[in-house]
Amino acid sequence: MKFAIRFGVPEMQELWERLSIDAKEGTLSGSDATLYKRLAKAVLLLEANPRYPGLQSHEIEVLSRRYGRKVWQSYLQNNTPAAGRIFWVYGQGQGDITIIGVEPHPEDATSRGYERVELSDLPPQEKSEKL
Amino acid sequence: MQTLSEQPSKVYQTRLDEKKRLVIRNPQYTYYEVREFTDGHIELLPRVLASPDDVLSARTVKMMDTAVSHLNQGIVSSPVDTSLLFSLLDADERKEVEEARASAKGQA
Numbered sequence: 001m002k003f004a005i006r007f008g009v010p011e012m013q014e015l016w017e018r019l020s021i022d023a024k025e026g027t028l029s030g031s032d033a034t035l036y037k038r039l040a041k042a043v044l045l046l047e048a049n050p051r052y053p054g055l056q057s058h059e060i061e062v063l064s065r066r067y068g069r070k071v072w073q074s075y076l077q078n079n080t081p082a083a084g085r086i087f088w089v090y091g092q093g094q095g096d097i098t099i100i101g102v103e104p105h106p107e108d109a110t111s112r113g114y115e116r117v118e119l120s121d122l123p124p125q126e127k128s129e130k131l
Numbered sequence: 132m133q134t135l136s137e138q139p140s141k142v143y144q145t146r147l148d149e150k151k152r153l154v155i156r157n158p159q160y161t162y163y164e165v166r167e168f169t170d171g172h173i174e175l176l177p178r179v180l181a182s183p184d185d186v187l188s189a190r191t192v193k194m195m196d197t198a199v200s201h202l203n204q205g206i207v208s209s210p211v212d213t214s215l216l217f218s219l220l221d222a223d224e225r226k227e228v229e230e231a232r233a234s235a236k237g238q239a
Contacts, residue, residue, distance in 0.1 A: 004210035008198025013208040040216040044228045049235035067199045100198035105190035115189035
């Protein structure tokens with residue numbers, strides 16, 4: 001079964017669109033070029049087989065509890081979580097996978113320090129937090 | 132912030148060795164944050180290394196909060212056009228994608 005890969009709205013979608021346009025125009029910076037290539041590979045692997053061992057896909061239970069649906073994490077580079085991770089869910093439709101987040105966040109790459117959250121401290125999402 | 136116990140469970144005297152190191156007897160932890168004060172006293176606060184898997188950027192959490200809220204309302208991007216992505220990959224990466232495609236056929 002081949003999955004249709006979608007991006008979460010708005011940030012992941014905007015990130016992918018920006019990277020795709022910059023790639024076409026040949027204006028990708030070094031770090032963006034690396035991220036684009038890693039994301040492209042992850043998209044192709046997820047499309048083919050989200051359980052492919054190279055993705056190291058595994059459920060992040062804290063996030064599943066937070067969002068009330070199973071959230072999976074895959075590595076952007078084999079066995080190297082520090083190289084980047086994506087978070088995704090099945091849906092919205094059958095045969096769809098939606099990539100909802102990427103770590104490190106692209107804006108953090110330009111910051112010297114950024115706020116980190118320990119997953120064990122992450123509570124279920126409050127209704128008031130939802131849009 | 133951890134609250135320090137007023138009553139120590141152990142009290143002992145120690146001294147710096149020739150390399151100016153102190154020995155902690157039967158320590159319960161491997162990693163400590165060391166806090167040195169101008170009056171000479173030192174605090175050691177136990178620390179546990181976090182796995183990269185266990186830590187996320189607050190921005191990534193916010194990104195996912197919004198994405199899932201929209202997803203629950205049926206709002207997601209169009210499917211990604213993957214037809215041009217294969218050409219971005221080098222030979223080893225292409226081989227890996229081909230393996231993934233073959234493994235999916237094996238699982239079907």
